[in-house]
Amino acid sequence: ALLFDRPDVDLDLDILIDLKGDEYDSVATNSTGIANSASDSAYIMYTSGTTGEPKGAIVSHGALSSYALFAAKKYGKGGDCIFPFFTSIGFDLTLTSIFAPLLSGGRIVVYPEADFGPDLAVIEVVEQNKVNSIKLTPSHLALLENHDFEGSNIQTFVVGGEDFKTETASSVSRRFEDRVEIFNEYGPTEATVGCVLHQFDLNERSASVPIGRPVAGASIYILDEKLNPVPRGTAGRLLIGGTGLADGYFGREELTRERFVSNPFVENETLYDSGDLAFRNDEGILEYLGRTDEQVKIGGIRTEPREIEIALQSLEGVDEVCVTSFDTSAALAPAVSNCVDCGLPDNYPGVTFDENGVCSLCRSFENFKKNTAGYFKTPEELETTIRNGSTGSDSDYDCLALLSGGKDSTYALAVLASMGFRVLAFTLDNGYISEQAKENIRRVVNELGVDHVFGSTPEMNAIFRDSLARFSNVCNGCFKTIYTLSAKIAWEKNIPFIVTGLSRGQFFETRLTEELFTKSHMNGEIDAKVLEARKQYHRANDTVNRLLDNSVFLDDDIFDRVKFLDFYRYVDVSVSEMLEYLDTKLPWVRPTDTGRSTNCLINQVGIYVHKKEKGFSNYAFPYSWDVRIGHKTRDESLEEIDEEIDVPNVKKIMSEIGYERTQRNEMQLAAFYTGSLDRGDIR
Template identity: 55%
Template sequence: MNRILPPALDSVALSVLDDRDHHTLVVDYNATEAPYPSSETVIDLFRAQAARTPDAEAIRYGTDALTYRQLEQRANQMAGHLASSDVGPGRCVAVFMEHSIEVVVAILGILKSGAAYVPLDAATPKGRIATILKDIAEGTDGTPPFTITQSHLQSDLPHELADVFILDADFRTISQQPSTDRPSSATPDGTAYIIFTSGSTGVPKGVMISHRSLVNYIWWAAGVYSAGESLAWPLFSSLAFDLTVTTLFTPLISGGRIVVYRGDPGAQSMVVLKVVDDNAVDIVKLTPAHLAMIRDRDLRATRLRKFIVGGEDFKTELARDITRAIPHPIEIYNEYGPTEATVGCMIHRFDMDRDQHPSVPIGVPAANAGIYVLNEAHQPVPPGVIGEMFIAGDGLAKGYFNRLELTGERFLMTTDPRDGTSKLRLYRTGDLARWSSEGRLDFLGRADHQVKVGGARVELGEIEARLMKHPLVHDCAVVATAAPAAKAATQVRYCERCGVSSDMPGTTYDANGVCNLCQAFDTYVEKAQAYFKTPDDLQSLIVEMKANRKGPYDCIVLLSGGKDSSFMLCKLVAMGVKPLTFTLDNGFISEDAKANIRRLVSGLGVDHHWGSTPHMNEIFVDSLKRFANVCNGCFKTIYTLATNFARENGIGYIVTGLSRGQFFETRLTEEVFKRDDYDPSRLDALVTEARKEYHRREDAVSRYLDVDVFRNDSIFEEVKFIDFYRYWSVPLEDMLEFLKTQAGWSRPSDTGRSTNCLINDVGIYIHKKQRGYHNYALPYSWDVRLGQKTRDEAIDELNDELDVPRIKEIMAQIGYVEPIAAEDGIARLVAYYVSPQNVSVADLRAHLAEELPDAMIPTHFVRLERLPLTTNGKVDRAALPEPTGDNIQPAEEFIAPSSETEKTLAALWCDLLKVDSIGRNDNFFSLGGHSLLVMRAVSRLRETFGVDVQLRNLFERPTVAGLAEVIDGMLWMAEARAPSTSEGPREEIEI
C-alpha cells in the first residue's frame, strides 16, 4: 500500500480572495442587472399578450382548446366569483386539482383577484393536506382557506379545514360572472403563489413568491427559452413542484401554447412518455430522471428542439445521449435554483464539445441574480476552497409563510460581498460549491440532510419526525443511497504525456491528446518545483534530528515493505540516521512484504516495531463507506498509532514515504501555485493546520483508537512529520534497480504491482465500481509529470487484473457488504429504526403515508438495536450499516414463487432491483422499482416471455403473483391464436 490521504488543502481557508479573483468571481460574475417590467404583475403580462394575439390558441387538452381571448374571459369570470366570495389581496387559495384547462383558468383567476394560489398535488396524502390547510388558516385570519377542487377529488379534502369550491359541479355559478376585463387587484409586492416544500422539523414550509420576483424570472425565461418564438409547452409535472411554474407562465406571456397532459391512474410518473410520443410540443422542462426515461425512446422524428433540465444533478453523459439521439439541432439548458429563489437563478447551455466534466455545469447567474460562495464568516472564498452558496437578487422569496424565525435564519441581511460595506439580502441555500481554477462554479451537494428524490426536495428530518410518531419506534435515521458514478466511456484513452485516463472525472484533452492537468501544470511548473528541496536540505534536517534526540533513535520511519518506503529506509541509514522502523500489521500485509521488511531491518541493523489494533476491520469498512478505498482508514491508523508511539518514546520526528505524485493528490493544489502571492514556506504551516483538522475529524479511527493526543495543538510541534520524497527524487526504474541489487528487496508476488497489502485490491475494486476510475490514477499521473515514472510504467501499473473472488472473500472477512446502488442516479431512501420488536413494513409505510407523499416513503427499512453515535452524541450516518439482503426488512411475509412464470418473473426482478430473493406477494414498487426500472422491466418481460406486456399491467398488478397471472393469460391467448397470426409483440411501450 503506497497511498495516503492526509487532509487536502481545500479543507482549510488558505486566505481571502485576492483583488483580481475578487473582481472576477464576485463582482464581474454577478454583473447581471437587466431591465424587466418590475412595476407589473404576471397578470398584466398575460393581459398584454392576450391583447396582441387574441385568436391564437393559448391552451389545449385533447380536443378541447381555448384561445387567448377565451382563456382571459374565463379567468375574468373566475376572478369575479372569487371576489364575490371575499377572496382578494392577503388571502390564500388552495388549488387541489388534476391537470386540465380548468386548473389554469383557476390559477389565473386567483392571481387576478389579488390572492395567492397554493398548489396541492392531487396525490398529496390527507394528513399532509390537513397540515398545510391548518398552516394557511393560522397564518391568515384563522378561517379555513378557500379551496378549489374537482368532484372526484373532494372526498380527499378535510372539509372542516377548507372552504371547498367544486369547480366542475359549480361552474354555472362562475359562468354567470361577467367575462369582460376587470381591474386586477394584484400588486408587484403582493404574493403570487406559495409552494410548500419538505421541512426538516417534520412540518412542510410554505415559500412565498411575490409577483415582482415571478415577473423577473418569467421575463428572463421567456427571453432565453422562447427567444421571440411562439412555442408549445407541455404541462405534465406536478403543480406543487416549482419546476412547473416555468411551463405554466412562460408560454402565456410570449404567445406560446400550453398542451395539458394527465397521467394514467397509478402511472403518473410515466406521463412524460405521453409527452414524447404525442409529439405536439417544441420545448419541455423536466428533471434528469424524466430525461433518462426518454433516452431509450426513438427520438429521430421528435418535434422537440429545446430541453430545460432542473431539480437535481444533471449528468453530462445523459445530455450527450439525448443530443446524439435527435438528428436535428437541439438546445439543452441546465437550470439551477431552489424554490426560495423563484424557480431558477443560474443557467448553463450544454455544449457537446466543451462540457467534459461528469456533471453539466450549473452555469452563470440569471438576470438580476447574484451567486456567492462564502465561508462561515460570510466572506467570499478563493478558488479551490469549498464554501456555501448564497443567492441574492430580485428573485428571492418574501420568506416562509407563517415562519418568521425560519425566515430570519435562512434570509440574511449581511454585508454585501461585492463591496464589503453596504448591506445585501442573501438566501442561505445549504448547497456546497467550489470555484475551479478555470473560473467554473462546481456544485458539490448539500451541507445538511436534504436530498433530491426524483427532482423533489426532501428533508430527511421530516421523514424521521413522522416515523418517530409511530408508537413502537424509539429512534430512527433516514438516509439516501448514493448514486453510482457516471457510466464509463466505452473506450478509455490516456494522456499522451502523463497517461491519466479519460474515465477520471474532469479529464479533457487538447488536439494533441494532452490532458488538462498537464496543460495547467505547464503554467506553474517552476513554482511547483520550488516546493521540492534537495538531499542537502534533508541532511540539514538530519542534523536537527540528532541535535534534538532524547533517546536512542533520531526518528520513526514508516515502513510498509513496499518499494518507496524500503528505498527511503536504505537512503536514510546511509545518511547516518538511527531510525526506529514502524509497520502497521493490519491483518493483510503480504508474506512477501513481511519478508522484505525482515531482510531490510536485519541487513541494515535497525530496530523495528509492529503496530496493531483489534479494530482494523471496522476501520476498513468505515473507509470503504466514506471514501471507496481502504487507504484512508489504514493510513490514518498508521499516523495515529505512530504519533502516540513517538510521543511515548520521546521521538520528535516521523518520516513518511509519500511519493511526489501523492503530494499533489493530498496536500498541494494547483490553485496554491497560481496565486500571485505564492510562498512555498507558507505551505508547511497550512499542511499542519490541515493535519489538525484531519486528526480531529469523526470517523472509525476516532471511535476506536486513542486520539486524545491530537486535541492539543502542542503535539503538532512535539512530533513533526517529514516527507522523504520532498527532498529526494528518483525515477522508478532506478529505484527498482537499487532495491534489487543493493537491498535484497523483491516485488511481492502475492499482491498487485504497487502494493504490499492484500486488502488494497478491495479498495481499488470498490473505487472503480462506485466512482468509475482507478484510485491511483491521479497520483500516478503526477509521478509521471514530476519525472518519477514513465507514462508506460504508470499505465502498466494501473492495468493490473483484479482477483475478484479473493476480493469478495476479504470483503466477507472484514464484514463489508456492497451497498445496494441507486440506478441511474435515482436516490433510494433507507429508514433505520430502533424498536423493541419488528414492525411490519406495511405498517411503517401506512403510518408514513398518512402525511408524506410517495416520494418521501423509504424504499427499504432496517431495524437496529441502537443507532451508531459520534463521540458528541450525534447520529453517525456514515457508520449506519449498508442496506443489504441480509438486513433489509422484507415488505411481505415471504412465500416462495410457485409456478414457472412466477419463478422466472421473480428472478428477473431480483436482477433489476438488486435484491437477493423475492416472494410471490412482493410488490415491485415497494422493493424500490422506480420509473426507469419500470421501463426496463417491461422490455425484459417482453424479451423473456414473448408477449405484449404493457406498462399499465405492471402498475395494476405489481406483485409477482399478480403479474404472473396476467402473463399466463397472455401466453394462453397467444397459443390460442397462434395458427391464425404471426404478429409479435409491439415495439412501442404504451401506457
C-alpha cells in the same frame, strides 16, 4: 403559502409583509453620457445550477439596483463596512461585496484572484484581518473551521450559495462569543443575488439555518405542482417574483418560457420557478428543503432526501448528515482514452482534454511548473534537517520511518540508514500485509541494523469499511491509522521526526494544490498552510478519531515536538532506479501475491470498489502527478493502473471485513453522518 415584501400588491391570501419596497424606474446618466433605464440590461451572468448546462441570466439595471440598495442598507453599517473583494466577478456573492460598501460609503479590500487551483483566498482575508464584513459560502466557512478568531475585526458574515448547516453557524457564533452577525441569504442568479434573508439565532433548532423572509421588493410563493398555495408546514415549490427578477436567459427562449412563468395571482407579472423546495415553519419563516430534481422514487414512493436529513439530524449525537441517491443499475462508462502526457483517464471528474489529447491538469501545470522547484529539496537538506532537529534530543532515535514493506518506503528507510541516523521503523499490520512483504521487512531491517515495531488495532475492519463507504478505497482509512499510531509512539519516545514514504504524486493527492504554487504562496507559506491542514486533518471528527485515541493531537505541542517529513520531497528517484537499488543492495523481493501493491493484500479491494463506483482507479490521479514530475513514466503508470483484479479474492476479503456493496437494480438512498451516535442506534 405566499410571502411578500411588495406594498404594490394587495391579495386576500396568506401574505406576510415585512419591509417597504422601493420602485426603481428612474433614469440614471453615467460619466459617458449614456442614459440607463431600469429596464436596460446591466449584465448577463452564466449559471449551470444543478443541470451542469450553462445558461446566461439577463439582469436589468432595475433588478440590480433593487438588490444593491437593499444590500447597502442591510450590510452597509451606515458607511462603516469594509468588505473583501476576493472572488470572481462572475459570482453572485461578489456583487454583494462590491455594491454594499460602494453604495453605503464603505470600503473594499481587493485580493487578487488566483490564476488556477482551488479558492483559498478566504483564508488570506481572515488572516490579514483588514475587513469587518464578509460575504461567503458555507464551503468557505468550512475552510475556517479551526481558525482562531480572537482579535478578529469581523462583525458580519453574509452566507449564501449553499445549504447552511446550523451546526456550522453555531460553531462560528460561539468562536466569536456571539458578538458577530450571521445572515443566511438565499437567492438564485435569476433573482439577482438574494431575495430571501434570515439572521441566525443561537436558538435555531433546525438542521439547517432557515432562509428567512423576502427582502425589499421580493415576493415568494410556496406552491404545489399545479401552482396552488400549500398550507404552512407543507413542502412546496419555491417561486420568486418582484423587482429583482431577471429578464430570462440569453438566447434560450424555450428555457425562459419554461422557468419564467405567468403569476397566477398578479396580472401581467412573472414568477421564476427556482426548482427549490421549501416550507413555512410555525413562525412563518421559510426553511429550505433541497431541489425538486433531488426527489427520488424508492419502491414507487416519492421521497425527499432533505426531509430524511432533517429527521436524522434531530437525533442527539448526530452532527452533520447528507442523504444522497444513486442508481445501482447505472453502468459506469469506460474511459475512452488517457492523456497522452500523463495517462489520466478522460472520465476523471472536472478534467478536459484538448484536441491533442492533453488533459487540463498537464496544461495548467505548465503555468506553475517552475515554482514547484522551490518546494522540492535535496538529500543534503533532508540530512541537515534531521541532524539539526535531533541534536540535543534525549531520544534513542533521530527519526521514525513509516515502513509499509513496499518499494517506496523500503528505499526511503535504506537511504536514512545510510545517512547514519538512528531509525525506528514502524509498520501497521492492518491484517492484510502479505506474508512475503513481512519477510521483506524482517530481512531488510536486519540487514540495515535498524529497530522495528509492528503496530495494530482491533478496529481495522471498521476503519476499512468506513473508508470504502466514504472514499471508495482502503487507503484513506489506513493512512490516517498509520499517522495516528506512529505519532503516539514518536510522542512517547520523544522522537523529533516521522518520515513518510509518500510519492510525489501522493503529495498532490493529499496536500498540495496548484493554487499553493503561485508566487504569493512561496517562501515557506506552503509549509505553514500544510501544517494547518494537518492539524485539522488529525482533529476531524471521523471514524478513525472515534475508534482510536487521538488525544495527542488536541494540543499544538505534538506538532511542535514531532514533525512530519516527506522523504520524496528531498529525494528524486525514478521507479526503475529504485527497483534496481532494491534488487542489488537489499534482500528485498517483490511479492507475487499483492498485485500492483508491493506489500498489501487488501489494496485490490479498494481499487475494485473505486472502479465500480467511480469508473476509474483511485491511483489514476496521484500516478498522473508522478508522471508529470518525472517520478515514473506514462507507460509504467498505466501498466500498474491496468493490473488484473483477482475478483474472487477481493470478494473474499470484503466478506471478511464485513463490507457489502448493494447490488439491487433500483434507486437507493445512502445517509452519511458525523457524530457520536453508533450506526446501529441510528438505524
